[in-house]
Amino acid sequence: EAQVTQNPRYLITVTGKKLTVTCSQNMNHEYMSWYRQDPGLGLRQIYYSMNVEVTDKGDVPEGYKVSRKEKRNFPLILESPSPNQTSLYFCASSFRDNSPLHFGNGTRLTVT
């Protein structure tokens, strides 16, 4: 089944403790992206990747890192999480950058 898989689905952590949210897609998509969803603010792009080893900042990249060493994986790294990064995070992928996005089921992160 074609899908975008994120892990974990839920995560509670403390300020400053490094964490990684994994994202994997099995559709051989070139383009991958991370979004955060917050009440009243909608979906905002954090980082995106046009292909392996090619990443770029979205609208809200501060406090996040990504890597794209392989085509299928696009992990989101929070080196030193803070409470304002409490949010619902979505990974998405598409065939190319102007193709419709396929979303994962989300990771709900709480930073205390």
Added chain:
Amino acid sequence: GQQLNQSPQSMFIQEGEDVSMNCTSSSIFNTWLWYKQDPGEGPVLLIALYKAGELTSNGRLTAQFGITRKDSFLNISASIPSDVGIYFCAGQLRGSQGNLIFGKGTKLSVKP
């Protein structure tokens, strides 16, 4: 950053009624997409539009790409309880790479 104005923010309708929502912007878009998000899940693509004036249907859903390239609407005919959810428009700006801009969503509630 760029914004899409999506309206209405929420709708509470009777089963069987038709629904209409729209997105507008001051910028020109190459692509308009409509997504639906159910609770606890990621957005799922409903309709993709690529040409100004394009009118596309998907079952009871119909969406149009505005002639000016600055707006789009989504209609749902004869609503049913499973139409409940949050509907998002998303657009890709002309000349941009990688970033889909999302509206803030329309929350649809359907009364049986």
